Amino acid sequence: MNWDETGPDTGDLTDEALDDRLVDAGADGEDTAVEAALRPKDLHEFVGQEKVREQLDLVLKAARARGATADHVLLSGAPGLGKTTLSMIIAAEMEAPIRITSGPAIQHAGDLAAILSSLQEGEVLFLDEIHRMSRPAEEMLYMAMEDFRVDVIVGKGPGATAIPLELPPFTLVGATTRAGLLPPPLRDRFGFTGHMEFYAPTELERVIHRSAGLLDVAIDTAGAAEIAGRSRGTPRIANRLLRRVRDYAQVKAEGRIDRDIAAAALRVYEVDARGLDRLDRAVLGALLKLFGGGPVGLSTLAVAVGEERETVEEVAEPFLVREGLLARTPRGRVATPAAWAHLGLVPPQQGAKGQQGLFGA
Numbered sequence: 001m002n003w004d005e006t007g008p009d010t011g012d013l014t015d016e017a018l019d020d021r022l023v024d025a026g027a028d029g030e031d032t033a034v035e036a037a038l039r040p041k042d043l044h045e046f047v048g049q050e051k052v053r054e055q056l057d058l059v060l061k062a063a064r065a066r067g068a069t070a071d072h073v074l075l076s077g078a079p080g081l082g083k084t085t086l087s088m089i090i091a092a093e094m095e096a097p098i099r100i101t102s103g104p105a106i107q108h109a110g111d112l113a114a115i116l117s118s119l120q121e122g123e124v125l126f127l128d129e130i131h132r133m134s135r136p137a138e139e140m141l142y143m144a145m146e147d148f149r150v151d152v153i154v155g156k157g158p159g160a161t162a163i164p165l166e167l168p169p170f171t172l173v174g175a176t177t178r179a180g181l182l183p184p185p186l187r188d189r190f191g192f193t194g195h196m197e198f199y200a201p202t203e204l205e206r207v208i209h210r211s212a213g214l215l216d217v218a219i220d221t222a223g224a225a226e227i228a229g230r231s232r233g234t235p236r237i238a239n240r241l242l243r244r245v246r247d248y249a250q251v252k253a254e255g256r257i258d259r260d261i262a263a264a265a266l267r268v269y270e271v272d273a274r275g276l277d278r279l280d281r282a283v284l285g286a287l288l289k290l291f292g293g294g295p296v297g298l299s300t301l302a303v304a305v306g307e308e309r310e311t312v313e314e315v316a317e318p319f320l321v322r323e324g325l326l327a328r329t330p331r332g333r334v335a336t337p338a339a340w341a342h343l344g345l346v347p348p349q350q351g352a353k354g355q356q357g358l359f360g361a
């Protein structure tokens with residue numbers, strides 16, 4: 001058997017290290033500044049998502065032809081796939097201003113009433129993480145979306161009165177990573193729902209070439225393909241990896257990016273050929289090397305890599321599952337044959353399987 005007893009190298013994966021993960025699809029401070037410059041400005045520049053793009057194009061063109069405000073739009077999909085970008089494109093195509101806020105920022109119905117009552121006619125209101133809005137705000141939103149009206153409650157207890165407030169027609173663009181968590185009455189009030197898929201490597205190559213052009217970075221086709229393959233189907237990650245590879249190329253290769261430079265740079269940043277980083281490999285390594293590929297309980301696996309259960313379950317596992325490297329089964333976590341191949345290890349013989357299944361939750 002080709003697995004040693006030393007266990008995986010988990011290094012010191014502190015909270016800060018997790019916050020700074022290059023392959024995290026969420027935005028960090030540096031992203032927000034650069035992302036503004038890299039955002040496609042219209043539907044033609046927006047790469048991929050053919051279906052959503054085509055359907056949205058029709059919705060917007062029809063609204064423009066009628067001289068009306070566009071229907072409310074719900075965009076669902078994982079972080080970093082372009083929901084905010086698309087909402088800005090909707091506003092640009094409708095030649096309307098946009099207001100950006102998020103569900104967690106709206107704790108009270110009054111917060112929402114203040115925003116809604118200050119909208120201009122035709123304005124686009126982008127509500128990120130709409131599934132995290134408070135219940136009273138959500139109920140106020142139902143009426144606002146349907147009738148362009150809200151009832152503002154003045155006073156408390158039996159003396160409270162509802163003052164109706166007319167709103168100008170506006171377009172709500174709601175974004176959510178969890179469409180299934182939205183209550184049906186809210187979901188039903190959107191005229192158009194677009195589901196954003198992960199991007200194919202060739203689409204990410206186009207994103208990378210476009211961003212490289214805007215950042216004035218020289219990159220060849222093979223270099224872009226190398227970065228695309230490690231970007232987990234996510235434009236935000238592709239752009240972030242491109243920036244790190246650019247740093248490396250500036251210091252080591254007069255700024256030019258080709259396949260070797262991209263691969264060498266991403267080796268330094270510990271992002272492997274499939275887009276796994278140190279945490280992902282630590283989890284997979286423990287599962288294979290310490291537990292013979294499982295099944296092993298989540299808590300045991302988390303202790304083995306020196307992480308919280310939640311970190312393993314919510315940060316590392318989703319991508320490993322998506323990549324077909326790890327399966328969550330009722331008996332615990334199990335590595336797939338692809339996991340053994342990816343780490344260059346040989347699975348234990350069938351006969352040695354007796355030791356498996358001994359590791360509890």
Ligand SMILES: Nc1ncnc2c1ncn2[C@@H]1O[C@H](COP(=O)(O)OP(=O)(O)OP(=O)(O)O)[C@@H](O)[C@H]1O
Nearest residue numbers: 035038039046047079080081082083084085235236
């Ligand atoms: N289809 C695309 N074509 C080109 N660039 C894209 C595309 N989608 C996203 N990007 C780029 O990826 C970055 C992240 O996109 P965006 O902020 O729109 O994602 P998001 O889905 O709103 O993420 P979150 O849910 O975390 O807010 C932006 O810099 C944007 O320029």
